[in-house]
Amino acid sequence: MSSSSAAAAAAAVRVAMVAVFLMATMAAGGSFLEDFDVTWGDSRAKILENGQLLTLALDRTSGSGFQSKHEYLFGKIDMQIKLVPGNSAGTVTAYYLSSMGATHDEIDFEFLGNLSGEPYTLHTNVYTQGKGDREMQFRLWFDPTKDFHTYSIIWNPKHVMYFTVDGTPIRDFKNLESRGVAFPRSQPMRVYSSLWNADDWATRGGLVKTDWSKAPFVAAYRGFRAEACGGGRPCEASKSKGGWWNQELDLTSQGRMQWVQRNFMIYHYCHDAKRFPQGLLPECSIP
Numbered sequence: 001m002s003s004s005s006a007a008a009a010a011a012a013v014r015v016a017m018v019a020v021f022l023m024a025t026m027a028a029g030g031s032f033l034e035d036f037d038v039t040w041g042d043s044r045a046k047i048l049e050n051g052q053l054l055t056l057a058l059d060r061t062s063g064s065g066f067q068s069k070h071e072y073l074f075g076k077i078d079m080q081i082k083l084v085p086g087n088s089a090g091t092v093t094a095y096y097l098s099s100m101g102a103t104h105d106e107i108d109f110e111f112l113g114n115l116s117g118e119p120y121t122l123h124t125n126v127y128t129q130g131k132g133d134r135e136m137q138f139r140l141w142f143d144p145t146k147d148f149h150t151y152s153i154i155w156n157p158k159h160v161m162y163f164t165v166d167g168t169p170i171r172d173f174k175n176l177e178s179r180g181v182a183f184p185r186s187q188p189m190r191v192y193s194s195l196w197n198a199d200d201w202a203t204r205g206g207l208v209k210t211d212w213s214k215a216p217f218v219a220a221y222r223g224f225r226a227e228a229c230g231g232g233r234p235c236e237a238s239k240s241k242g243g244w245w246n247q248e249l250d251l252t253s254q255g256r257m258q259w260v261q262r263n264f265m266i267y268h269y270c271h272d273a274k275r276f277p278q279g280l281l282p283e284c285s286i287p
């Protein structure tokens with residue numbers, strides 16, 4: 001080997017070592033071991049593959065859950081979830097952001113399981129200052145149990161936007177504080193998820209019971225990513241043009257959201273006058 005090719009080989013080894021190091025530190029940034037604590041269900045919640053995968057299980061005795069170590073105040077928060085397959089009727093996989101206390105804010109995704117081959121319901125809600133009642137429910141246009149899909153929340157001072165399936169917006173809760181509607185903008189939130197049994201309400205008021213012979217029920221998570229303010233990360237960069245801090249739905253996204261709401265929405269709190277005999281919430285009459 002000539003000395004110049006030996007030097008080239010040594011340089012290649014150095015480059016490879018730096019690449020391995022960078023990959024390791026990048027992976028650590030999105031690790032469940034670093035970002036989350038298991039808070040419920042003991043060994044039913046498992047962090048696997050060196051922190052890259054988390055699974056929650058539900059059996060007859062208990063469900064399980066986890067929460068983020070950090071709190072976030074605004075951000076773009078992504079999670080890939082693969083829901084309980086097969087007969088999941090009675091199970092609920094909740095994935096949400098929430099602050100603490102009686103006047104807490106909360107941004108919810110809840111996936112209500114169903115019998116084999118029947119569709120899940122995606123239930124969403126937004127709480128501000130402890131008040132919710134803003135449910136919107138959807139069917140999904142894909143099988144959420146076959147693969148991982150990304151569910152995202154973009155929360156900035158003007159909007160809380162829900163995205164699902166890899167970037168399709170389904171819901172946009174606008175900041176209408178100037179019209180007297182409270183908006184979540186001062187209470188930092190943690191990310192929570194849990195898998196639990198709710199066959200008393202989730203299945204058309206308890207009509208279908210959880211089939212415990214199919215337990216344990218398992219949901220899987222990976223690809224957590226928080227571009228957020230809080231959590232020890234600087235958020236100034238997000239405020240640049242094109243970042244999530246200034247993000248709104250452009251015309252294409254609005255069209256996508258209309259498509260979802262026209263074809264897959266099964267409940268909207270603004271369309272349920274019977275439930276609100278005192279009148280619909282104020283945002284319902286703001287175009």
Ligand SMILES: *[C@@H]1O[C@H](CO)[C@@H](O)[C@H](O)[C@H]1NC(C)=O
Pocket residue numbers: 112113114115118119120121202203204
């Ligand atoms: C389960 O599927 C049935 C039939 O399509 C549907 O009417 C029902 O709302 C579904 N239940 C849930 C919890 O999504």
